Amino acid sequence: MTVSAGPSRLPTMAEVLAIMIGFIAIMFLSINQLQLPIQLALFATWFLVMGLGLRLKVSYESMQKGLIDGIHNGMEAVLVLTTVGALIGTWIAGGVVPSIIYYGLSVMSPQIFLFAAFIICALTSLATGTSFGTAGTAGVAMMGIGHSFGIPLPLVAGAVISGAYVGDKMSPLSDTTVMTASLCKVKLIDHIRSMMWVSVPSIVIASILFLVVGFFYISDSADTSRAAVAMQALESHFSISPWLLMPAVVVIALLTRRYPAIPVITFGAVLGSACAWLAQGTDPIEAIRIAYTGNAMQSNVPFLDTLLNRGGIESMLGVVALILFALGLGGLMKQVGILQAISNGFLRWANTPGRLTLSTMLGGFFGNFFGGAAYVSLITASTITEKNYDDQGVDRRVLSRNAEAGGTITTPMVPWTDGGVFMATTLGVSTLTYLPFLWYHLLVLAITILYGFANIAIWRTDSATHASGDTRTPQEFQTH
Structure with a gap:
């Protein structure tokens, strides 16, 4: 039997459904029944998709190229992950994170903590354009403060991640924001203005919810005595000083000025090692080694040990493997034609503004669920449904807004995506x-x-306008 570089035909919807069911079955059996690592489960799904590829007469060389291309498209996220791991370890050992926690406990009111954590992380992510960097710096500190106030960690994490993704979705410095505008052929500022229709009310309502629930937890169930215990333990194990906040200020300032994330975060890790050596009295070689192995301490305060014994490049290796397998799966599915088959199905179904919106969001979620990364989800969200927007005369600013909602926003909701794994690990x-x-x-x-x-905010522009690339003043879309 001869095999070709591409599929002899697109997979049928029955074949696509079979792949989806097989994927879910492998994940469920591996993780819940056999207690195997999720990395092995994702690796096994490669061969499930390859089986369909062989059925469609796709050559192995072509499928391998799809794997490699998929991994290549997400390598920047992998590199950022490793540098953030080094930064977290050295910032804890150097007293940067402990100082942030200490001063946060001393000045922040417990009753407004959840609201404050959401706003602080939102402002940090808007200024830096990175949800990973926000969670790895301000987020880790907020987790320490929240736990000290006796607030459940899942709730604190919800506030931190919610704030971190405000900037990931909205900041002009964010790679996903720029990438979405580029994929959808929309000016960056127009893309951001379109997203504000959704993001502004979401930020306002989320702020109110975090504020109300914060008051509820503090008044009824929070144990604020932990804060004093935590501050005592931090003082006894670290040298606490306002000067130790400088590495955080420097890193945020450099990211705000749009310097590349990887060298900036690495520089932040170097500053953390210097703080561990000069301020905490750590052996200089050990201060450097912590960038790889992470921080290790015994404070006799269990929740502090849990929060502060983390970081290091080593802690991210499992995450990196997981992301590589997920990225490879996304590239493989594209090469076999699964994404194109789904796109064709959406073209027939999405014939109203509501269905058009839903199909784009489902395309983004599909990219996260099977591709494991925001980059994959934004590609699937935009490419699967873009033709429908043009055919129906819906402005591409609506496409870019919907793609961010279905792609960027759903990334930390899936346990094996780069965002989901990073947030859970960090x-x-x-x-x-x-x-x-x-x-x-x-x-x-x-x-x-x-x-x-x-x-609402579904703007229309005629097909000729899109073909010429001219963007005119939008009018409200009227359903035919």
Whole structure:
């Protein structure tokens, strides 16, 4: 039997459904029944998709190329992960994170903590454009402060991740924001303005929810005595000083000025090692080694040990393997034609603004679920449904907004995506545990769907305008 570089035909919807069912079955059996690592489960799904590829007469060389291309497209996220791991370890050992926690406990009111954590992380992510960097710096500190106030960690993680993704979705410095505008052929500023229709009400409502629930937990169930115990333990194990906040200030300032994330975060890790040596009295070689192995301490305060014994490149190796397998799966599915088959199905079904919105969001979620990365989800969300927007005369600013909602926003909701794994590893809370508290994310999804079916902020431009690339003043879309 001869095999070709590409599929002899696109897979049928029955074949696509069989792959999806097989994927879910492998994941469920491996993780829940056999207690195998999720990395092995994802690796096994490669061969499930390859089986369909052989049925469609796709050559192995072509499928391997798809794997490699998929991994290549997400390598920047892998490199950022490793540098953030080094930064977390050295910032803890150097007293940077302990100092942030200490001063946060001393000045922050417990009753407004959840609201403050959400706003602080939102502002940090807007200024830096990175959800990973926000969670690895301000987020880790917020987890320590929240636990000291006796607030459940999944709820704190929900506030941290919600804030971290405000900037990941909205900041002009964010790679996903720039990438989405580019994929959808929309000007960056127009893309951000379109997203504000959804993000502004989501931020306002989420802020109110975190504020109200914060008061509820503090007044009824929080044990604020932990804060004093935590501050005592931090003082006894670390040298606490306002000067130790400088590495955080420097890193955020450099990211705000749009310097590349990888060298900036690496520089932050170097500053952390210097702080560990000069301020904490750590052996200089050990201070460097911590960048790889992470921080290790015994404070006799269990929850502090849990929060502060983390970081290092070594802690991210399992995450890196997981992301590589997920990225490879996404590239393989594209090469075999599964994504194109789904796109064709959406073209026939998505014939109203509501369905168009929902199909784009499902395309993004599909990319996260089977591709394991925001980059994959944004590609699937935009490419699967872009033709429908043009055919129906819907402005591509609506496409870019919906793609961010279905792609970027759903990334930390899937346990094996780069965002889901990173947030769970960095904050010490499993994805399914913090998922119910991602109120900003859930609000963005709900409001985006509402806008689609209610024809709110669904702008129309004729096909000729799109063909010429001219963007005119939008008019409200009227259902035919």
